[in-house]
Amino acid sequence: MITLKNITLRRGAKVILDGASATINPGEKVGLVGRNGAGKSTLFALLNGSIHEDGGDFSIPAQWRMAQVAQDMPETDESATDFVLAGDTALAAVNAEVAAAEASEDGERMAHAYMALQDVGAHDAPARAQALILGLGFQNPELDRPVNSFSGGWRMRLQLARALMAPSDLLLLDEPTNHLDLDALVWLEAWLQRYAGTLLVISHDREFLDAITNVTLHIESAQLKRYGGNYSRFEDMRAEQLALQQASYSKQQDKIAHLQKFIARFKAQASKAKQAQSRVKALERMEKIGPVLAEADFTFEFKEPANLPNPMLTLQGVSCGYPSAEASAAPTTIVRNVGKSVLAGQRIGILGANGQGKSTLVKTIAGDLKPIAGEIVQGKGLAIGYFAQQELDVLRPQDTPLEHMIRLARDTTQAGRLSGQSTREQDLRSYLGSFNFTGDQVKQAVGSMSGGEKARLVLALLVWQRPNLLLLDEPTNHLDLATREALSVALNEFEGALMLVSHDRALLRAVCDEFWLVTRGGVLPFDGDLDDYQRYLLEEAKRQREAIKASATGQAAASVPAAAATAPVVNSPLNASSTAKPVPRENNRTRQMRKELEQCEARMAALSQEKQGIEARLNANPALDEIQRLSTRMAALQTELDGVEARWLELGNALEAAT
Structure with missing residues (x-):
């Protein structure tokens, strides 16, 4: 077990833990919680050996293998599969021993090495690595792509897959859900539930903690307190x-007041001095109970919209995607022919597997992307408030929160909007104070702020504009539990319409009363609830794992020598079956058509897979030059796919006529 006894832990002059004690038993799944700055990541640093205790006793079993997600951004041209496979340190060590044994030409050593290779699961290791990669949201064509061709968020997913690939007795996960979509999050949840080792996880996602933890360790006032149960039970x-x-x-306090009153009244009287002195000693011996110093609640609210058009907007045959880099080339279409209306008061959760086009749809409604086809008709007086995934990157790092507010107030005033809003600096300071930007914080450079503070600033800017339609694309990525709860309350009281993309299921459950599913290039109503959607995602993940295993089995079978695989079976009772039906003869032309038909089907599958990979990359907000390159490739793929599909239909009709 892991034991912490009277631990003192400092970071600089700050005391993180002061005489704290706790135990973690083998196999427990522990959620480490506490307010921002309480010391959760510092405790992780103690557990992984990066720092040492300043006092007390800390012990962890010496034989335990530990795994955690590396925080550096990997820069390598290794394929995604090879990069994750390298996380299996036991396999890497055995491979090294196999190479050394073969070089030594020691037969006995080689035999032991080959047996060890079997023991560490070398036969299915690539399949296991690929199952992890696909489970975290990658597409089949991306399995062999170089790691450094992915954006930062996707590389961190690969780091997570590499940590999960490593054999471990202790797994440390610090905010593992930050870069994940809902489909990847549900898959990770199921994987961690099956994990047999000891798990410690830091997360601000309460449903994630509820699903995977059975112990909660709370850091507060430099102390550790252990609770049996998940986050809700805690x-x-x-x-x-x-x-x-x-x-x-x-x-x-009542008792202390009574004692102090007695002491003050009788300490000067000789006849009562002895009793008064005993009361003084009783006060000195009394172990004082501290008052409850609850963390200050953070709350905010959306102001009443100036008007509520109905419908808010209507999508008429809208297709969403990205323009081509070349004027003559066709644009890249992700979602096609959307015909829907958004009504006043609607609260819509947008679901869909990674790469299907959720963010593309929201960007198009927000006006960041122009529709490729169709029309978006806005209601009179529509005011959209848009929180994009990359919104934090749009903030000016050198500017302060107050400078951001002053610029927003100036721009909206010049545009003739929000004439009722005060633009006085003191009022803007007070407004920022309602979002916990107090004192000198309003003049702190945004670039030096945490992700959570930046997200709060974006929310403040959004709320100030008094929108009547909110488009929120993963708004909780950097928010702590208290701020997520405040956002949930504010959204429930919001009087306008809402469209939400999020992997935070607690938020989706709390604020959405209907769901749209973005899938297979379209948008459909989803009649089930989030539990139904999770079951659907888990079934899809299982299907992908089974496909990978089947592929690995097929490759192993293909490695059998051709002579053995094709040798006739002599005297087999199966060959002697008198009930076997004769195979009809085919002429050369029919055989050729069937062969070409199979080739068309294989090519269509390959083209579709590559398209899915490109769509996923486009949804990850790559650089402009990459968007142009990907769009050009997507247009070429679509042209080829259209041609192959036409030929496939032609062959199918011809074969049907011939038979």
Whole structure:
């Protein structure tokens, strides 16, 4: 087990833990929680050996193998599969021993090495690595792509897959869901539920913690407190304890006041001096119960919209995608022929597997992308508030929150919008204060702020504009649990319409009353709830794993010598079956058509897979030059696919006529 006894831990002058104690038993799945800055990541650094305790005793079993997600951005031209496969350190060590044994020409050593290779699962290791990669949202064509061809968020997914690939007894995960979509998150949840080792995870996703943890370790006031149960159970138990502590504190304060009153009244009287002195000693011996110092709640609200057009907007045969880099080439279409209306008061959650076009649809509605086809008709007075995934990157790092607010107030005033809003600097300071930007923080450069602080600033800018339609694309990525709860409350009280893309299921459940599913190039109503959608995603992940295993088995079978594979079976009772039906003879022309038909089907599958990979890359917001290159390739793929499909139909009709 992991033991921490009277641990003192410092970071610079700050005391993170002061005489803290806790134990973690083998096989437990522990959620490490606490407010931002409490020391969760510092405790991880102690566990992984990056730092050492300043006092007390810390022990972890020496034989335990530990895995965690590397925080550096990988720069390598290795394929995604090879990069993740290298995370299996046991396999790498055995491979090295096999090479050394073969070089030594020691037969006995080679035999032991080959047996060890079997023991570490070398036969299916590539399939296991690829199952991890696909589970985290990659597409089949991306399995062999170089790591450095992916954007930062996708490389961090590969780092996560590499950590999961490593054999481990202890797995440390610090915010593993930050770069994941809902489909990848559901898959990761299922994987961690099956994990047999000891798990410690830091996360601000309460449903994720509820699903995978059975112990909660809370850091507060430089102490560690262990709770049996997941995050929701921890909240319930802590609320009960705080209520009990407050009652005990109030009762003790009454007793202290009574004792102090007696002392003050009788300490000068000789006849009562002895009793008064005993009261003084009783006060000194009393173990003081601290008051409940609850964390300050963060709340905000959306102001009432100036008007509520109905419908808010209507999509008439809209196709969404990306323009081609070349004027003569066709644009890249991701979602086709969307015909829907958004009504006042609607609260729509947008679901869909990675790469299907959720963000592309939202960008098109927001106006960041022009429709490739069709028309978006906006209601009179429509005011869109858009929170994009990359919104934090749009903030000016050198500017302060106050400078951002002043610029927004100036721009909206010049545009003739929000005439009722005050633009006085003091009022803007007060407004930022309502989003916890107080004192000198309003003049702190945004570039030096945390991701959570930047996200709060984006929310402040959004709320100030008084939108009547909110388009939110993964708004919770950098928000802590308290801010997520505040956002949920504010959205529930928002009087306008809402469209939300998020992997935070607690937020989706709390604020959405209907769902759209973006799939197979279209947008459909999803009649089920989030539990139904999770089951669908898990079934898809299972199907992908089985396909990978089947492919690996097929490759192994293909490695059998051709002579053995094609040798006739003599005296087989199966060959002697008298019920076998004669195979009809085919002429050369029919055989040729069937062969070409199979080639068309294989080519269509390959082209479709490559298209899915490009669509996923486009949805990851790559650089402009890459968008242009990918769009050009996508247009060429679509042209070829159209031609192959036409030939496939032609061959199918010809064969049907011939038979």
